[in-house]
Amino acid sequence: MVVKKIWMIILAICSLVFLFGCKKExxxxxxxxxxxxxxxxDSTREGFIAALKEAGFTEDKVEFIFxxxxxxxxxxxxxxxxxxxxKVDLIFAISTPSALAVKNVTLETDIPVLFSAVTDPVAxxxxxxxxxxxxxxxxxxxxTPIDKQFALIKQLFHEATKIxxxxxxxxxxxxxxxxxxxxxAARLGxxxxxxxxxxxxxxxxxxxxLIPQVDVIYLPSDNLVASSVPIVVEKANNAGIPTVAxxxxxxxxxxxxxxxxxxxxxxxxxxxxxxxxxxxxxxxDIPVETLENTEIxxxxxxxxTLKLTFPQEILDVATLIEE
Numbered sequence: 130m131v132v133k134k135i136w137m138i139i140l141a142i143c144s145l146v147f148l149f150g151c152k153k154e155x156x157x158x159x160x161x162x163x164x165x166x167x168x169x170x171d172s173t174r175e176g177f178i179a180a181l182k183e184a185g186f187t188e189d190k191v192e193f194i195f196x197x198x199x200x201x202x203x204x205x206x207x208x209x210x211x212x213x214x215x216k217v218d219l220i221f222a223i224s225t226p227s228a229l230a231v232k233n234v235t236l237e238t239d240i241p242v243l244f245s246a247v248t249d250p251v252a253x254x255x256x257x258x259x260x261x262x263x264x265x266x267x268x269x270x271x272x273t274p275i276d277k278q279f280a281l282i283k284q285l286f287h288e289a290t291k292i293x294x295x296x297x298x299x300x301x302x303x304x305x306x307x308x309x310x311x312x313x314a315a316r317l318g319x320x321x322x323x324x325x326x327x328x329x330x331x332x333x334x335x336x337x338x339l340i341p342q343v344d345v346i347y348l349p350s351d352n353l354v355a356s357s358v359p360i361v362v363e364k365a366n367n368a369g370i371p372t373v374a375x376x377x378x379x380x381x382x383x384x385x386x387x388x389x390x391x392x393x394x395x396x397x398x399x400x401x402x403x404x405x406x407x408x409x410x411x412x413x414d415i416p417v418e419t420l421e422n423t424e425i426x427x428x429x430x431x432x433x434t435l436k437l438t439f440p441q442e443i444l445d446v447a448t449l450i451e452e
Contacts, residue, residue, distance in 0.1 A: 157191045157219075157407065160212035162231060164224040165200045167355040168378030169271075173223050173245050173396035180400025186407065198227060200352070205230040213238060219403060221245070222268075223396075224352060225253050225302055232266055241412045244268035245399040246392065248302035248350060250417055259417040267412040269399045270419045273350045273375040275306065277388045277423060279313045282345055282373055285386070285439065289344035291320050293370075295335045295361070297353035298325040306349040306375075321347075329357050336361050340368045348384055350375040358382040366434050380426045381450055385435065390420045424448055 161177070163170050178193060194217065198204035209230040212220050220235065220242045222228035228244035232255055235242055244255060245268050256262035259270075282289055294310055296303035307323055314321045322342055324335035332353060339346065346365045348354050354361070355378065362383035365372045374384035377391045402415055425447040427439065439447070 157186065158215065158217040159191055159193050159403070160208075160215070160217040160220045161193060161195045162198065162205065162208045162212065162220065162222050162227045163195070164198050164205055164226045165352055165356060166197055167352065168381055169350070169355050169376055169392040170223050170246055170352070172378055172392040173399070174221075176393040176396025176398075177221055177245070177400040177403065178396075179393075180397045181403055184401070184404040186404065200356075202226055202230070206233070209234045213240065216240075219243065219406060221399070221403065225250075225255070225300070228255050228266075228268070229253065235265060239265060241406045242266040242268075243399055243403055243406070243412070245395055246271050246350075248272050249305045252305055253301055256417060261413070262415070262417050263413060265412050267402065267415045267417055269395055269402070270417055271350055271376070271390060271392070271395055272419055273306065273389055274423055275309050275375070276313050278347070278373055278375065279310070279317055279319060281386065281388050281425070282319070282347075283317055285443070286345060286371060290318070291322055291343045291345075293336075293339035293343035293346040294321050294323040294349065295332055295339065295346070295354060296323065296325055296349050297351050298327050300351055300353070303349055303351040303354075306351070310347065310349070326353070329353065329360070332357050333360050333364070336364045340364060340370055343370065346370055346372045348372060348374045348379050355379060355382075358384060362431065366431065369435060371435060371437070372431070374426075377424070377426045377448075380428045383428060383431055385431045385437070386425065386427045388423050388425045390423055394422075395420045426450060 196208045205227050213234050220231050222231040222244045223246050225247045250256045311321050326332045326335050358379050372384040374380050374387035376389040380387050427447050428450045
């Protein structure tokens with residue numbers, strides 16, 4: 130009888146160990162890969178995680194595995210392969226290069242993939258179409274409302290006619306934005322003067338070349354540009370040239386103004402898509418989404434540096450960043 134009780138206790142302990150072991154093993158693994166670190170991409174990641182946590186996917190249930198490629202495509206490919214080898218339950222790729230790296234290694238797997246901070250996922254060949262993205266991949270586009278931003282230039286800077294546009298030649302998304310900017314500018318009677326670069330040092334030189342020729346510097350949604358905003362803003366401010374941004378993070382980094390998207394909200398929206406997938410929906414059944422709401426954001430320190438004031442109707446609806 131005593132021996133039987135001892136065995137029952139041993140079995141109970143083993144069962145508890147097994148259950149706790151299973152609970153640990155059953156923890157959902159989400160791999161997050163990001164091409165580099167700057168405000169927009171970091172905010173996207175933060176919004177994504179926040180949405181999941183608010184939906185109940187907290188850190189006691191989910192292991193968030195974050196890896197930064199540090200602007201190296203080889204690293205991005207390696208990270209993607211590591212996530213596949215680790216058999217994560219979902220991969221979140223932030224930026225086009227990271228998303229492409231993940232897509233290439235998950236084609237023969239059933240790992241669901243979400244992307245964000247991608248301007249044109251169809252042109253980038255990430256998805257077949259926005260409505261029917263593909264077998265295991267979908268996400269959100271950060272297509273910036275260039276028409277709103279150029280209209281803001283016309284509204285605020287009446288004498289401005291020439292817009293400087295600096296961008297990374299290696300980013301297809303930036304080429305898409307340049308084409309849109311040229312089309313919008315033509316409709317508004319503006320001219321875009323562009324300079325394509327591949328490194329931050331080339332970007333600084335390009336800004337020096339553009340400044341004497343333009344009335345406004347426009348900052349596209351571009352990873353190289355986003356990482357170099359303080360450099361561009363300092364040069365433009367010294368020359369008395371306003372900087373109009375494509376998104377809020379650039380204004381937080383010193384650009385004068387935007388009527389653009391908030392990358393935290395974009396990431397949050399992608400996180401809600403992740404919740405749907407973790408609850409059983411297939412990525413192929415979820416169309417690519419965009420963030421429709423934009424907001425005017427003004428960096429007041431930059432405005433004071435440039436000795437600029439804004440109409441009250443703009444100030445009434447704007448978010449004001451004080452440094």
